[in-house]
Amino acid sequence: MSNTAGLVIPCKAAVSWEAGKPLVIQQVEVAPPQAMEVRVKIKYTSLCHTDLYFWEAKGQTPLFPRIFGHEAAGIIESVGEGVSDLQVGDHVLPVFTGECGDCAHCKSQESNMCDLLRINTDRGVMLSDGKSRFSINGNPINHFLGTSTFSEYTVVHSGCLAKVNPLAPLDKICILSCGVSTGLGATLNVAKPKKGSSVAIFGLGAVGLAAAEGARIAGASRIIGIDLSPKRFDEAKKFGVTEFVNPKEHDRPVQQVIAEMTNGGVDRSVECTGNVNVMVSAFECVHDGWGVAVLVGVPNKDAVFMTKPINLLNERTLKGTFFGNYKPRTDLPSVVDMYMNKKLELDKFITHRLSFSEINKAFEYMVKGEGLRCIISMED
Amino acid sequence: MSSTTGQVIRCKAAVAWEAGRPLVIEEVEVAPPQKMEVRLKILFTSLCHTDLYFWEAKAQNSVFPRILGHEAAGIVESVGEGVTELAPGDHVLPVFTGECKQCAHCKSEESNMCTLLRINTERGVMLNDEQSRFSINGKPIYHFVGTSTFSEYTVVHVGCLAKINPLAPLDKVCILSCGISTGLGATLNVAKPTKGSSVAVFGLGAVGLAAAEGARLAGASRIIGVDLNSSRFEEAKKFGVSEFVNPKDYNKPVQEVIAEMTDGGVDRSVECTGNINAMISAFECVHDGWGVAVLVGVPHKDAVFKTHPMNVLNERTLKGTFFGNYKPRSDLPSVVEMYMNKELQLEKFITHEVPFAEINKAFDLMLKGEGLRCIIRMD
Numbered sequence: 001m002s003n004t005a006g007l008v009i010p011c012k013a014a015v016s017w018e019a020g021k022p023l024v025i026q027q028v029e030v031a032p033p034q035a036m037e038v039r040v041k042i043k044y045t046s047l048c049h050t051d052l053y054f055w056e057a058k059g060q061t062p063l064f065p066r067i068f069g070h071e072a073a074g075i076i077e078s079v080g081e082g083v084s085d086l087q088v089g090d091h092v093l094p095v096f097t098g099e100c101g102d103c104a105h106c107k108s109q110e111s112n113m114c115d116l117l118r119i120n121t122d123r124g125v126m127l128s129d130g131k132s133r134f135s136i137n138g139n140p141i142n143h144f145l146g147t148s149t150f151s152e153y154t155v156v157h158s159g160c161l162a163k164v165n166p167l168a169p170l171d172k173i174c175i176l177s178c179g180v181s182t183g184l185g186a187t188l189n190v191a192k193p194k195k196g197s198s199v200a201i202f203g204l205g206a207v208g209l210a211a212a213e214g215a216r217i218a219g220a221s222r223i224i225g226i227d228l229s230p231k232r233f234d235e236a237k238k239f240g241v242t243e244f245v246n247p248k249e250h251d252r253p254v255q256q257v258i259a260e261m262t263n264g265g266v267d268r269s270v271e272c273t274g275n276v277n278v279m280v281s282a283f284e285c286v287h288d289g290w291g292v293a294v295l296v297g298v299p300n301k302d303a304v305f306m307t308k309p310i311n312l313l314n315e316r317t318l319k320g321t322f323f324g325n326y327k328p329r330t331d332l333p334s335v336v337d338m339y340m341n342k343k344l345e346l347d348k349f350i351t352h353r354l355s356f357s358e359i360n361k362a363f364e365y366m367v368k369g370e371g372l373r374c375i376i377s378m379e380d
Numbered sequence: 381m382s383s384t385t386g387q388v389i390r391c392k393a394a395v396a397w398e399a400g401r402p403l404v405i406e407e408v409e410v411a412p413p414q415k416m417e418v419r420l421k422i423l424f425t426s427l428c429h430t431d432l433y434f435w436e437a438k439a440q441n442s443v444f445p446r447i448l449g450h451e452a453a454g455i456v457e458s459v460g461e462g463v464t465e466l467a468p469g470d471h472v473l474p475v476f477t478g479e480c481k482q483c484a485h486c487k488s489e490e491s492n493m494c495t496l497l498r499i500n501t502e503r504g505v506m507l508n509d510e511q512s513r514f515s516i517n518g519k520p521i522y523h524f525v526g527t528s529t530f531s532e533y534t535v536v537h538v539g540c541l542a543k544i545n546p547l548a549p550l551d552k553v554c555i556l557s558c559g560i561s562t563g564l565g566a567t568l569n570v571a572k573p574t575k576g577s578s579v580a581v582f583g584l585g586a587v588g589l590a591a592a593e594g595a596r597l598a599g600a601s602r603i604i605g606v607d608l609n610s611s612r613f614e615e616a617k618k619f620g621v622s623e624f625v626n627p628k629d630y631n632k633p634v635q636e637v638i639a640e641m642t643d644g645g646v647d648r649s650v651e652c653t654g655n656i657n658a659m660i661s662a663f664e665c666v667h668d669g670w671g672v673a674v675l676v677g678v679p680h681k682d683a684v685f686k687t688h689p690m691n692v693l694n695e696r697t698l699k700g701t702f703f704g705n706y707k708p709r710s711d712l713p714s715v716v717e718m719y720m721n722k723e724l725q726l727e728k729f730i731t732h733e734v735p736f737a738e739i740n741k742a743f744d745l746m747l748k749g750e751g752l753r754c755i756i757r758m759d
Binding site: 104105108110111112113263276279288289290295296298299303304305306307308309310311312313314315316317318319320321322325 | 484485488490491492493643644656659668669670675676678679683684685686687688689690691692693694695696697698699700701702705
């Protein structure tokens, strides 16, 4: 691999030229990494809802042409000037949010919202020079979330790469670089249910099921799954979900239903839909005195969270999380280790596999609501 | 004292006959304690805003005639059947919320909202037989939050009494049975600021100043006091408040002002006004990534807390507390010890003192917004 160091690499990428239109696999040129950057050969990538959302570009200023993708695993091809903690051949997970190590957030024990490398959905270029490393015939193609993993090679800021155990199978752990860690961390790092406690999970997509997996690992005795789609219930049992509530089947607010099932409320709840009414329900369904609700799903711009103050004064706690409160570089390697130690199960999240040339099928599955995670293999 | 055991005691009490009318010192009859109850002699009591609120009885179904009062210190006179943990002569703080030690809340490490003895502002009788222990000429006078401390003697459920160090001066520690502990605990037990951190306290009345005192004890490096009344700022310095913000001085939301002063937001905030807009500001002024806001003040019934969900998703925490999250029986004795060890300062909260006969002066002072705590001497 090192014989390409310092050179432009021509390779295949799935380019999105227009909102909502199928991606086109074509040759792009990937420039070498600049200072503090790393060029990574992507081995496996998966589709996450955030890619879909910005590909559809319904609500926001569209930025095209663009290379999407932010859930992936790869191997370092070359490093730019100043990169000392990563080297050629390292196995890495690129992450859509980074860890510079210097700012107040990175130094805080709690926060993972790095001032420098925090998620930025509007930016399509690299920080160091405000330019893209991708081009087609000299015309730039925009980056996405600093990752752009729907490409055989990509260039990423070194602060956005988690170096992982080289024995970990990249086709499994790639899903840890976004959705699964988001849900898992929401439970393990933020909600922190005690052994034997009760947990309600709102939304049984990949993120919600990862949150349920976290509750299973923590030893929760009851994991109540709430979703409007009853066909999700069967799958959810594999993730430890023991009981199900479909709000459509009840004529009273779901928080009341849950409170009745649990003698006043659950110990913890994790909200993974992004629907603001569900967020309010997730908060109000936790027990007074000790309940904690954690919001994960991102709502639309105009959403307003509302509740009666007495619900707070009665000693309920409301928290929100971002990427499961994991610091990408510091914490992700140990999440990979949890998988290697067989504490965390990942295979059950993977419902489909495709080759890179079939990447548009992954979008179709997600648009139809089929499956959980589809692994895209970059090599045939 | 034991000569009165089992007998009705005739003594003085300040009776509220009607909403908003001055209390009348009357002779009342105080029945002996029944099962799981304790009769105590009140030595000192103080007025707290909650007494005033239910005396004014503007919004709710009022219960009159009533003996108010819930911040006090006294000595046990006699105990009812089944009471083993207290004996005549014990020094106690009666508390408006209790600890049965059996329910899920009491067994929880975190909660202090006892299912049996949780605060009940509507009840005017004892749980055991749903009758009052106070009467005048055979007619019942109603209890208030299970304490009714504006009386020389009162009867309280044993679960609502904290047994404290008999060396602690009762004329000082009486204020720990409500307001001061509420504010102090909001900071020490719930907000938990780390040494060197920044804390914003909204509302610089007694509860807010107690919250500031908690921040001082925790070693906060900056304690920012927020109040609409600038005349409160000078007093607040004694409680560790180092900077002041009067929202009226700015034409932008106070959370923005605070964020600018603190590089993005304070580490912790404690809201002690009960004003719904202040509650929202208190939440939105904490730093993303790690900030925690704690709500203490109780708002009116129709208030709605509103914020953009992003403020929560950006890793801010919102908590609420009740009585500083202190379990009355388990935790208050150690708060008294904090005072005895000279860590916690109480004298600075006490700005006035009146004899029992002049109890209405305490109401006047509070209505005028004067002072912090007025001690009422029962002798």
